[in-house]
Amino acid sequence: xxxxxxxxxxxxxxxxxxxxxxxxxxxxxxxxxxxxxxxxxxxxxxxxxxxxxxxxxxxxxxxxxxxxxxxxxxxxxxxxxxxxxxxxxxxxxxxxxxxxxxxxxxxxxxxxxxxxxxxxxxxxxxxxxxxxxxxxxxxxxxxxxxxxxxxxxxxx
Amino acid sequence: xxxxxxxxxxxxxxxxxxxxxxxxxxxxxxxxxxxxxxxxxxxxxxxxxxxxxxxxxxxxxxxxxxxxxxxxxxxxxxxxxxxxxxxxxxxxxxxxxxxxxxxxxxxxxxxxxxxxxxxxxxxxxxxxxxxxxxxxxxxxxxxxxxxxxxxxxxxxxxxxxxxxxxxxxxxxxxxxxxxxxxxxxxxxxxxxxxxxxxxxxxxxxxxxxxxxxxxxxxxxxxxxxxxxxxxxxxxxxxxxxxxxxxxxxxxxxxxxxxxxxxxxxxxxxxxxxxxxxxxxxxxxxxxxxxxxxxxxxxxxxxxxxxxxxxxxxxxxxxxxxxxxxxxxxxxxxxxxxxxxxxxxxxxxxxxxxxxxxxxxxxxxxxxxxxxxxxxxxxxxxxxxxxxxxxxxxxxxxxxxxxxxxxxxxxxxxxxxxxxxxxxxxxxxxxxxxxxxxxxxxxxxxxxxxxxxxxxxxxxxxxxxxxxxxxxxxxxxxxxxxxxxxxxxxxxxxxxxxxxxx
Numbered sequence: 321x322x323x324x325x326x327x328x329x330x331x332x333x334x335x336x337x338x339x340x341x342x343x344x345x346x347x348x349x350x351x352x353x354x355x356x357x358x359x360x361x362x363x364x365x366x367x368x369x370x371x372x373x374x375x376x377x378x379x380x381x382x383x384x385x386x387x388x389x390x391x392x393x394x395x396x397x398x399x400x401x402x403x404x405x406x407x408x409x410x411x412x413x414x415x416x417x418x419x420x421x422x423x424x425x426x427x428x429x430x431x432x433x434x435x436x437x438x439x440x441x442x443x444x445x446x447x448x449x450x451x452x453x454x455x456x457x458x459x460x461x462x463x464x465x466x467x468x469x470x471x472x473x474x475x476x
Numbered sequence: 477x478x479x480x481x482x483x484x485x486x487x488x489x490x491x492x493x494x495x496x497x498x499x500x501x502x503x504x505x506x507x508x509x510x511x512x513x514x515x516x517x518x519x520x521x522x523x524x525x526x527x528x529x530x531x532x533x534x535x536x537x538x539x540x541x542x543x544x545x546x547x548x549x550x551x552x553x554x555x556x557x558x559x560x561x562x563x564x565x566x567x568x569x570x571x572x573x574x575x576x577x578x579x580x581x582x583x584x585x586x587x588x589x590x591x592x593x594x595x596x597x598x599x600x601x602x603x604x605x606x607x608x609x610x611x612x613x614x615x616x617x618x619x620x621x622x623x624x625x626x627x628x629x630x631x632x633x634x635x636x637x638x639x640x641x642x643x644x645x646x647x648x649x650x651x652x653x654x655x656x657x658x659x660x661x662x663x664x665x666x667x668x669x670x671x672x673x674x675x676x677x678x679x680x681x682x683x684x685x686x687x688x689x690x691x692x693x694x695x696x697x698x699x700x701x702x703x704x705x706x707x708x709x710x711x712x713x714x715x716x717x718x719x720x721x722x723x724x725x726x727x728x729x730x731x732x733x734x735x736x737x738x739x740x741x742x743x744x745x746x747x748x749x750x751x752x753x754x755x756x757x758x759x760x761x762x763x764x765x766x767x768x769x770x771x772x773x774x775x776x777x778x779x780x781x782x783x784x785x786x787x788x789x790x791x792x793x794x795x796x797x798x799x800x801x802x803x804x805x806x807x808x809x810x811x812x813x814x815x816x817x818x819x820x821x822x823x824x825x826x827x828x829x830x831x832x833x834x835x836x837x838x839x840x841x842x843x844x845x846x847x848x849x850x851x852x853x854x855x856x857x858x859x860x861x862x863x864x865x866x867x868x869x870x871x872x873x874x875x876x877x878x879x880x881x882x883x884x885x886x887x888x889x890x891x892x893x894x895x896x897x898x899x900x901x902x903x904x905x906x907x908x909x910x911x912x913x914x915x916x917x918x919x920x921x922x923x924x925x926x927x928x929x930x931x932x933x934x935x936x937x938x939x940x941x942x943x944x945x946x947x948x949x950x951x952x953x954x955x956x957x958x959x960x961x962x963x964x965x966x967x968x969x970x971x972x973x974x975x976x977x
Contacts, residue, residue, distance in 0.1 A: 331901070340651075360666040391904075393701075397699075398700075405876075406893040426873055440865075448873055
């Protein structure tokens with residue numbers, strides 16, 4: 321490690337500063353009010369400023385104290401596939417319908433583990449599809465089209 | 477209403493066949509998630525919140541409570557059998573429990589844990605029944621300043637009890653408070669931080685935040701280093717305790733119950749702290765301290781009783797004040813609100829059947845857990861061999877479908893992804909996620925009571941110090957922070973938590 325700092329402290333401090341700054345900047349657009357009658361902007365401005373200060377303190381404490389252990393490898397494949405699946409699910413559940421979305425999502429998340437082969441992932445996807453259908457649609461009466469409007473050209 | 481007639485009302489609710497069934501389902505699911513790796517009670521309860529929406533209020537809350545204390549039992553099973561605490565509070569159990577299992581005494585270890593937990597659960601349930609009503613009556617006199625101070629106290633004590641950096645925990649709370657402010661302002665209706673999206677006017681979905689931070693972030697964390705677990709103990713024999721074992725566990729169970737009942741009321745992971753406190757107490761009081769760490773049955777019975785007692789008494793602040801002691805209780809608030817009930821001192825008077833029904837069901841649930849865990853332990857051992865790579869796709873899908881089914885709002889699902897990655901980064905950088913969720917739930921309450929108190933006092937902040945109850949609560953909060961940062965206590969605190977690793 322070239323620098324004598326805790327990368328974890330710097331990174332988390334930076335995240336706190338970024339979030340705090342966003343909340344402060346955004347809430348300056350709302351009415352601040354007075355302590356007697358606080359406006360919608362009062363608490364976010366104060367708390368956002370506190371968060372920025374805490375972020376600075378966290379980052380400052382990281383100097384001179386490098387992390388004890390080397391960071392774990394980034395699970396890029398997992399991050400991309402798991403988050404991608406969630407976004408895909410949100411974007412298509414209305415259009416494609418329950419069954420295609422659950423099948424594709426199940427397959428994609430299963431593939432984010434390096435230990436699943438394509439065949440195993442397929443089996444997991446089909447199994448999950450049946451399970452989710454049984455629990456949510458059959459068991460709980462969730463109202464969602466099985467095949468969404470985007471696929472309607474094929475059927476009715 | 478006196479205690480006995482209240483309890484009989486409670487039991488008449490809890491013994492309703494469908495309530496018993498859901499209580500059973502709850503503890504079964506709880507044990508399951510306690511045993512399975514990579515999914516804790518917080519994520520499970522968050523995912524199941526939408527499912528319970530269709531049940532009536534008593535049944536839903538009985539089931540959710542069952543998941544919570546069921547997970548405490550399940551977590552100790554994995555701690556003993558494979559040295560992997562399924563739940564953080566079972567970390568201490570793993571120290572001596574696993575050593576007992578390696579010596580072929582897994583059966584007695586499991587039995588000591590289950591019996592200790594059952595006893596502690598029973599006592600704590602009665603404590604809850606005895607202390608909740610007077611506390612709720614006292615809380616009825618609380619005004620906005622008192623509530624504000626109480627929330628501040630709750631948040632700050634949760635830092636003092638959490639492990640890791642205090643600065644980071646503070647920052648996580650403030651971040652949580654800010655996230656809780658997304659949505660329309662309660663007084664003026666101004667939409668805040670909504671990016672102009674109408675779907676965000678009602679605020680960030682609570683389930684989405686919880687599932688993202690506790691479910692998805694945990695999955696990403698596990699994908700860093702994939703490895704399969706080894707199940708060392710394939711069969712568990714000899715579940716019964718010898719007379720000698722019985723004699724050795726009586727005192728630790730009693731002490732553990734006492735420690736747990738008191739610490740459980742404190743906000744922020746009282747059940748984790750209580751198991752550590754009980755373990756160190758037993759080690760200090762034991763005539764054979766050298767046996768600890770090598771399979772002392774006292775080291776299993778004490779902490780297990782303590783964490784189960786704490787799990788029950790942590791319902792006290794929730795049911796009397798509407799203030800959650802830790803993330804799972806924060807989710808219970810969500811469950812109350814989904815059912816159209818505002819948790820707080822009024823529940824006991826307006827919904828006596830609900831209040832006493834939940835309390836009575838805890839005792840029944842504890843009984844069910846002993847039955848589930850001891851004879852069926854073989855089944856749980858088999859569960860341990862389910863590979864994680866088959867489990868986590870199910871978690872991801874359940875999270876998405878469950879969250880979607882609450883409001884049919886796709887922005888809630890985008891929120892899962894956002895909080896998943898945010899939670900993962902923060903956890904990776906050494907921040908505890910629990911304070912963030914507490915802050916998120918308490919943020920709107922904090923702001924509301926602060927603004928109301930300031931209107932009452934016409935803008936004079938001295939109101940918080942002039943009112944005696946409020947001043948006491950704030951003084952306690954200050955004391956908690958000072959204690960937490962004092963160097964000598966810090967050192968002790970680090971020592972206590974070091975044993976977890």
